Amino acid sequence: MSTATRHSGRHTLTARPCAIVVDGGAALAEDLDHGLAVVPQRILIDGEEFVDDGRTGAYASFYRRLRKGHTTSTSTPAPGEYLDAFRRCDSDAIVCLTIPAIWSGMFDAATLAASMLAGEEGRRRVTVLDTGTAAGGLGLVARLAADLSAAGRTSDEVLSAVQRACGEVRTYGALSTLTYVARSGRVPALIAGISNSLHVRPVFRLFGGETGRVALTRTTSGAVSALQRAAVEHLNGHPQWLLVFHADAEADAATLRDGLASATTVARSETVPLSPIAGAHTGPGTIGFAALPLRGSTIQG
Known part of the structure; x- marks a missing residue:
């Protein structure tokens, strides 16, 4: 109940x-x-x-x-x-x-x-x-x-x-465009314009309250590959609780989820839409995942 x-x-x-x-x-x-x-x-x-x-x-x-x-x-x-x-x-x-x-x-x-x-x-x-x-x-x-x-x-x-x-929790994501981040004032509009003209898809991380760039890709498949590499490099082989998210990009999220399942040990997972309060800043087409290491039903440590 x-x-x-x-x-x-x-x-x-x-x-x-x-x-x-x-x-x-x-x-x-x-x-x-x-x-x-x-x-x-x-x-x-x-x-x-x-x-x-x-x-x-x-x-x-x-x-x-x-x-x-x-x-x-x-x-x-x-x-x-x-x-x-x-x-x-x-x-x-x-x-x-x-x-x-x-x-x-x-x-x-x-x-x-x-x-x-x-x-x-x-x-x-x-x-x-x-x-x-x-x-x-x-x-x-x-x-x-x-x-x-x-x-x-x-x-x-x-x-x-x-x-x-x-x-412990790590979050990784890939933007489809920098346009919406620029509107929020988090990157200069000039940089966003140049990146968009080059069709760049930035891949980022969020860990411990700090963000950083992981890679710059040109295609959705490249972004998915970069996210998978990040999982392999940073998730340390422990069983993971994964939350895959997307901003109106369900098919891309499914591809990412399948790739993560082959790249790391998944103990628990689900796929959810990114909330509009976040999507308003990242823009539609954003995909990513958050990961938390688990041992059974408890946190690693």
């Missing part, structure tokens, strides 16, 4: 020793009975609000509009939205997972909301954790935390395992 029940159109979580809160950008899946309290992310696409709450049914329509040249803008959830999520958690302890604080105001918003809840209740239930990762990486950490929560683990046990996972 699900640990989340529908109440007044919103999810209210039944009591567990430790509840988990994450934002809608964590590469969740439509059919994932994750038992998480999800803070929605809001995106304006040509002035119309799109709410990314982790349910993937509307993602395809978002990417269709993005491919047609519609403009987007994103914003950080307000502290009140985190506070609402915290209030929905009927647990003695809550762990809230965010992307790196240097990228977004989400960590600060969640921290303020945690203080607001403590003021209301006269006790502190919430620990806010900067995971140092995002998108598929955050999705893996959130899934691990949800599994531990569902198993009835204490907040100390959840925090210990999640902190270790944050130091």
Whole structure:
């Protein structure tokens, strides 16, 4: 039976020793009975609000509009939205997972909301954790935390395992274009224009809160090969929990998934669409994977 029940159109979580809160950008899946309290992310696409709450049914329509040249803008959830999520958690302890604080105001918003809840209740239930990762990486950490929560683990046990996972999880991706990254201000428009004219597909990594370039490729097959090589070089031969993600590129993601299965030892895997809050910055056509080393059902270490 699900640990989340529908109440007044919103999810209210039944009591567990430790509840988990994450934002809608964590590469969740439509059919994932994750038992998480999800803070929605809001995106304006040509002035119309799109709410990314982790349910993937509307993602395809978002990417269709993005491919047609519609403009987007994103914003950080307000502290009140985190506070609402915290209030929905009927647990003695809550762990809230965010992307790196240097990228977004989400960590600060969640921290303020945690203080607001403590003021209301006269006790502190919430620990806010900067995971140092995002998108598929955050999705893996959130899934691990949800599994531990569902198993009835204490907040100390959840925090210990999640902190270790944050130091282990690796994310790799390949962009179809630099156009959308340039719009976000993360690379100069001139560099993006030159790269696009040369049909370059950058391959990047995210590890420990830092990003870096892995390779520059010219084709989708080249990008998939570069991602496979990264898996061979950096995943150390341990059994892996893999989360393959894509921004409206399901066929390419399937090719990548099959390649990873032959390149590394896979203990657990799934493929999910990249959330629009991330896709608005990376652009449609992005593919990639996040990996977490496992021993049985526990983290390596």
